[in-house]
Amino acid sequence: MSGGEDRLKGLLYDATVWIGGPGGGGRPAPDLWGSGFFIAPGRILTCAHVLAEAPPGVWRGEPKISVVYPVRPEENGGRREATVTARLLYCLPEHDPAGRFDRGSWPLPDLAVIGLDEEVEHPCVWLSDLSTPPGGASGRLEYRGFRIDGGKVRARSGACAVEGTDEPYGVRLGIEGGEIKAGLSGGPVADLGRGAVVAVVKARSNNSDGGTSVQITALRELRSPGRAGQPYQELIRSHDRWHWAVHQRDRDVARTWTGEQSKLPNSSSDWRPEDRVEALGLLAELPDAPDSGTVLSLVEKACPGQFELRMPPPVSWRDGAGLLYDPVRKSETEAVLGYLLRVAGSVHELAPTAALTLQDWALERAGSLPEHVRSEIGRLAVVRERVGVAAGRGGAERRAEPETPVEGHTAAPDPNPPSGEGTSALRDEPVPETGAGPWTGRADADPAAPPATEAAVVVLELRDDWWLENHYHWTVRLVGPTGDAELVDAGEDLAVTDLVDPPQSLLDGLSRSFLRADVGDYAAPLEVLVPRKLFDLPFDAWRVNGPTTHESGPLGLVRPVSIVDQWPHGPDPSEVPRATRGTLRPLTADPSARMVQLLDAHKASPAPDVVLFHCGPVHGGPAGTALSHALDAGFTTLVWYRAHATPQEREQVTEEVRRMIDRLRTPAEVAAAVMALRADHAAGSTPHDWARHLAVLHHEPGRRPATADLLDTP
Known part of the structure; x- marks a missing residue:
């Protein structure tokens, strides 16, 4: 083991604690529940099952947890340990008050975050920013914790190796002997x-040496849908601020994680640990990343193809930077700096000073790159006037807007406190060549502006089981702007009765897709590709309760939902000119021609800009026959009222839908218009409660939906 690795073990041990009940640290027979470690000032990460046998008050957030942490003997009357009280802040998954989770079978992610009740000095570990499963860059990992031996709590550590992974977050560990x-x-x-x-130690293996652990990326599950201030982002921001401040303060007088990382054989000579800690410290001064889609969009622009399906979607700006290890066709420095500048541009209007500081540091750091690379990176800057930033080991002058710290955190002192304000002038001409750096690039294209709405669509397909009647196989796919489809999740043996209240596995697949597809205010549409007999099911009434800010109600209330017939209609895609694929003609100028009754539709001339309407179910009977004829004739869009209606209700709904259609420009807007009607009713601004019974079918001529590939058994 290298000297650097040996010193890192010391830093790891100094941040590891043991957790027990009230007063457990001073009892003759210590009450050891489990282990944990500091990840941010005043914040400890552990397993949720460690608290499984804790008194009920712990689960209500009462300060009934004792944390015993290492201290210097000379600072604690000769004692090497001190005790502080703490309380539970977050739990993954959420605590089950019914008691179905016990200590030995707590489901993944099995994590808990504990907050100290008072400020104490303590170190923190460095959390990996990689999104890939751990493998051990040096061929081995090191674990640390506590156990009871001879009636006393004693530390235990050792080497282990990754023997496999259990998706999404489990890691199997082999411990020799x-x-x-x-x-x-x-x-x-x-x-x-x-x-x-x-990772975090979880359990021992049955009938064998070794055990299991939880990937540190599982922390990204700490999200609060629709609320300001995201727990995970607050934690990781506090973590990065602490490490950057400590590295600035202590690097010449004490060991730091960054300093020891720079001595490792695996340390990059391109994007150095010192670069990383400073860049992440600057990212920590920015507002929260709005969603995974935004982060992924900026990563893709900085270096296409870095994200893989096996990775958990990024949540914070830090996670995006962590995707840029070993970039394709670029140096790591070039890729990360390009990402940082795009991030700065995306938040400039919200936090101009912090964005300018990040931008200026990135431009200064790029000074060592080849001239053509510097020129390309310079074009990403979005502001003309510069904030004075000193590059290199002296650190950056921190000029970020003040932000409210995470409640209860003990912030390390900032070696360079804020001093002054920056400018928010937008760049409209090349930056003149000055001593600050040879930047000559133009920003006419404004590549660092907030990402434009990405036309990503989530497609759920339900396909008949070949052997079981009324049973289905399902797939969830993410379809990007270019039409490329990526399989996100799949399952089988789904009964038709399950489609009213779908299984959690299906909802989780949708949730992961929306997490990646939603960008800012853009909520990705859901297309449900199903056989005709399922057309009348209320897919728009499903609740995903996922991690994005849009999942605040039924799907049809927060995003456009449309049905797509599993049976293809219209011309073959190869017969449609490429320039016209995916386009729609504007609706006809004559409002009366924009909607006709479904039963008469097959008699009308094919017109892709006509929206059909029907009052009643359409999965079979005369309405189903008329629908087939209409789609085969070239009609693309249908709105129907699923519920049975009286003649008076039918007349009212028909007129209301006609008014809605009259305000639209293309049939592609119908699903969003129906969603808006539902949202207006939910907000109490309109009496459109009947809109919850509306369904939309829409397909674009020449576009084949993303279907599952079925394989025959040989």
């Missing part, structure tokens, strides 16, 4: 080759 003892759960697992904590 050992096992995960009781009490070690919640302790850190570090990759000493990279100098980062990559």
Whole structure:
């Protein structure tokens, strides 16, 4: 083991704690629940099952947890440990008050975040920013925790190796000649080759040595849909601020994680640990990343193809930077700096000073790159006037807007406190060549502006089971702007009765897709590709309760939902000119021609800009026959009222839908218009409660939906 790895073990041990009940630290027979470790000032990460047998008050957030942490003997009357009270802040998954989760079978992610009740000095571990499963850059990992031995709590550590993964977050550990003892759960697992904590000890294996752990990326599940201030982003921002401040303060007088990482054989000579800690510290001064779609969009523009399906979607700006290790066809420095500048441009209007500081640091850091690369990176700057930033080991002058710290955190002192304000002038001409850097690029194209709405669509397909009647296989796909489809999740043996209240696995697949597809205010539409007999099911009434800010109600209330017939209609895509694929003609100028009754539709001339309407179910009978004829004739869009209606109700709904259609420009807007009607009713601004019974079918001529590939058994 290298000296750098050995010193990193010391830093890891200093941040590891043990957790017990009230007063557990001073009892003759210590009450050890499990282990944990500091990840941010005043914040400890552990396993949720460590608290499984805690008194009920712990689950209500009462300060009934004791944390025993290491201290210097000379600062604590000769004692090497001190005790502080704490309380539970977050739990993954949420605590089950019915008691279905027990200590031995707590489901993944099995994580909990504990907050101290008072400010104390303590170190923090460095959390990996990689999105890939841990492998051990040096061929081994190091675990740390506590167990009871001879009636006393004693530390235990050792080497282990990754033996496999259990998606989405489980990691199997092999420990030669050992096992995960009781009490070690919640302790850190570090990759000493990279100098980062990559997992949390969870349990020992049955009938074998070794055990299991939880990837640190599972922390990204800490999200609060529709609320300001995201728990995970607050935690990771506090983590990065602490490490940047400590590195500035202590790098010449004490060991720091960044300093030791720079001595490792695996340390990059391109994008150095010192670069990373400073860049992440600057990102920590920005407002929260709005959603995973925005982060992924900026990463894709900085270096296409970095994200892989096996990775959990990024949540914070830090996660995006962590996707840029080993970039394709670029140096790591070029890729990360391009990402940082795009991030700065995307938040400039919200936080101009912090964005300018990040931008100026990135431009200064690019000074060592080849001239043509510097020129390309310079074009990403979005402001003309510069904030004075000193590059290199002296650090950057921090000029970020003040932000409210995470409640209860003990912030490390900032070596360079704020001093002055920057400018928010938009760049409209090349930056003149000055001593600050040779930037000659233009920003006419404004590449660092907030990402434009991406036309990503989530497609759910339900396909008949070949053997079981009224059973279905399902797939969830993400379709990008170019039409490329990516399989996100799949399942089988789904009964038709399950489609009213779908299984959690299907909803989770939709949730992961929306997490990646939603960008800012853009909520990705859902297309449901189904056989005709399922047309009248209320897919828009499903609740995903996912992690994005849009999941605040039924799907049809927060995003456009439309049905697509599984049976293809219209011309073959190869017969449609490429320039016209996916386009729609404006609706006809004559409003009366924009909607006709479904039963008469097959008698009308084919017209892709006519929206059909029907009052009643359409999955079969005369309405189903008329619908088939209409689609075969070239009609593309149908709105129907699923519920049975009286003649008076039918007349009213028909007139209301006609008014809605009259305000639209293309049939592609119908699903969004129906969603808006539902949202208006939910907000109490309109009496359109009947809109919850509306359904929309829409398909674009020449476009084949993204279907599953079926394989015959050989």
